[in-house]
Amino acid sequence: MVAFATRQANRLTSILGALTDLYALVYAEPPYLEGPAQVARFRAGLPDEAARPGFRLVIASEDDQLVGAAYGWTMAAGTWWSRAEGHPPESVQNSDKFAVMEWIVHPRHRARGIGAELMRRLLTGRPESWATLASDPRTQARDIYRRNGWREAGRSRLPWGPPMDLLILGLQASD
Template sequence: MPVTYTVHTAESATAVFPALVRLYAVVYAEPPYAEGPEQVAAFAGGLSAEKERPGFILVVAQDDDSALVGAAYGWTMTAGRWWTRADTEPPEDLRSASKFAVMEWVVHPDRRGAGIGGELIHRLLDGRPESWATLASNPAAPARAIYQRAGWQQVGRSAMPDGTPMDLLVLPLPAAPVRRR
């Protein structure tokens, strides 16, 4: 089934948020997350603040019926900033650089394995001015192995407020915009 990708800035992202919250609820109901209505509501409640962060961008994938089948978003983590609750400091060249923080990168379970996730992250990171991309991943999640195969490197650990451990990963970004054919 064909997929259409759309890039949203802070100005246009709000219209997509209800569908994003529904997709989040499906993806994060799965193990190891097992999130319920309380966590989904917290995610939904934080989206307005997320879109106000510098460098915010949201990429969505929709099928022919306009159903959201994947999404990825993030924002600029300014030079000098790092993940809260990190267990170690990152190398100085990483801390002192601007980074693009990938906050969510999800694909509907029924649509995985078709390259949607790869295309989402490519579109999300293509042409970014930051030197690095970074994300936090649950080490028990199947996605963690996918990140490693794609070249993401672990530089530390952190924990969610509920105590869930998270691997802190980075990926170097090209110095110049990369154009895809």
């Protein structure tokens, strides 16, 4: 049975190794093909991301093994992705946004609803008006986002990767 839990930044240390291992496994797959340098960058950057305002991490475990995770933080009104080509609609630009930074599920545990539940728990009750994320258009996840109402609001190019679609989703404030 899969168990879900929300972790705050101060409880990240206890799962940092397992989260890094899951990241390495997922991003070793095509089309990402990430290696040790990218995994090291992820691990080194995670504490800084966890220190950002509004940080939330949701994890999924089965038999005491981490099988999925999703996390993000608040992107303040007036800000947008740093390497974006252009700006989002004014209503998005001028609102707080929840930036989904990672959404990963162990390959052997996909197609069981774990990813959908991670995202639901990550976004439910957020005070921001919008969620946003960067999605590699070559991946299956891009189609999943489209089916779930995410829409393109721009493009971004990182120096170390492919162009990314910048997506948005309107959030309903709820408890």
